[in-house]
Amino acid sequence: MVDLARHVHVTTLFEDIKAVEGDLTANELEMVRHLHEKYADPGHSDFDDAHVLEVILRNVGIRKGFDIDARSHTPRAVEMERKKD
Numbered sequence: 001m002v003d004l005a006r007h008v009h010v011t012t013l014f015e016d017i018k019a020v021e022g023d024l025t026a027n028e029l030e031m032v033r034h035l036h037e038k039y040a041d042p043g044h045s046d047f048d049d050a051h052v053l054e055v056i057l058r059n060v061g062i063r064k065g066f067d068i069d070a071r072s073h074t075p076r077a078v079e080m081e082r083k084k085d
Helices: 004-019 026-038 049-065
Strands: none
Touching: 004 026, 004 049, 026 049
16 A cells, blocks of 8 residues: 555655755765655655655755765775784
8 A cells, every 4th residue: 555645755855855956965866866766656655765865854954064065075984904914
């Protein structure tokens, strides 16, 4: 059975994301496009899809709060010491 409430919630999140689409990272944009294609048919309503979109919106807000430009910012790298055998 189709969960119309979840489908409406996800499509509303797509509208929110469209407003900040220029601030998305490449992998976020790819995920949004994948989910947008998936939800073109109202028969899809997976439990975690709304959570994924909410996390993307939260990440955009965090980057704006810290004035981080996702397209020019160098991703964080963790240097690990290597043990010599």
